[in-house]
Amino acid sequence: MYAILAATFLFLKSGEKFATQEVAGPTVGLLTAYVGDRTGVKLEPRVMNDPVKAAEFCGADKPRVGIVTPGFYLQYATALGMEPVLETRRTGVLEERYVLVARKDASGDLAKWQGKTVATPLAGEQRYVTSVVLQGKLGEEIRLRQIDDVEGAIFDLTEDAGPHRDNVAQGTAKNAADAVLMEAAAWKLFEKDEEFGPKLKVLFTSDELPRDLVVLFGSKSGALDADKLKTVLKGMSRSEDGQKILQSIRVESFVDLDRDKLTRTEKLFYGK
Secondary structure (H helix, E strand, O other): OOOOOEEEEEEEOOOOOOOOHHHHHHHHHHHHHHHHHHHOOEEEEEEEOOHHHHHHHHHHHOOOEEEEOHHHHHHHHHHHOEEEEEEEEEOOOOOEOEEEEEEOOOOOOHHHHOOOEEEEOOHHHHHHHHHHHOOOOOOOOOEEEEOOOHHHHHHHHHOOOOOOEOOOEOOOOOOOOOEEEEEHHHHHHHHHOOOOHHHEEEEEEOOOEOOOEEEEEOOOOOOOOHHHHHHHHHHHHHOHHHHHHHHHOOEEEEEOOOHHHHHHHHHHHHOO
16 A cells, blocks of 8 residues: 655666657556555656656656666756665676677777767767766767667668778768667677678777666655665565566666766766
8 A cells, every 4th residue: 555655756768769658668667566565655657768858857747766877867966866776787787888889891990980970879878978988088079879779770880882981981871870889788699690790890898887776866755765665676586576577677686886886987977
């Protein structure tokens, strides 16, 4: 039974094609119902994949809790009063890393990539991409192109349909980006692909990055008890019902924050 308090639960996965209220809302609703039953708070899920629109939504609708990307947290932590309390461990992903992939014949000199176009699902988190993921190695003038279909971007990158392109890559489709920035886990699949693998190479691999964060919004979260929330979420992986819900959102478990890693990331993001 719920207490009087009702709160919005934001589930943000930047650039994820299927992270919409229409497609993923019912699935995330299983998570919020599970947590709500055990915290006494009626949680209403709101699933989004656009960080800018998510920030606008937070400013207007005032969610109390959510799961957000580290880039979103770093960009809006102060404005939205976010406090991270846990992080997610995704199923089958030991480390969160991104790789920058280009054609096999592309220049491996990153200095030549300044001002080029990089396709990535994280284009909406530009400062995080340039400062944290790429660590400034491609300069601040790198142009990010938003995509929600990594496979399509890879296909365009490898398509033989054009002349030499400024000593960066040959044979890419006319509208293709110069490179694709993707999760390392996704790259492993393309690397093994008989069609794509031989045509591509990795230009850069990021350091290990923070995982998605469970955050509380605002200095006061009403009747939503942070300790109770953490206990419920961390306990999900130890119950049969909880495991089923975690599997549906591709999460293995909720774990304690790696505060050292988050602090290092904050320093990169803010240029300290």
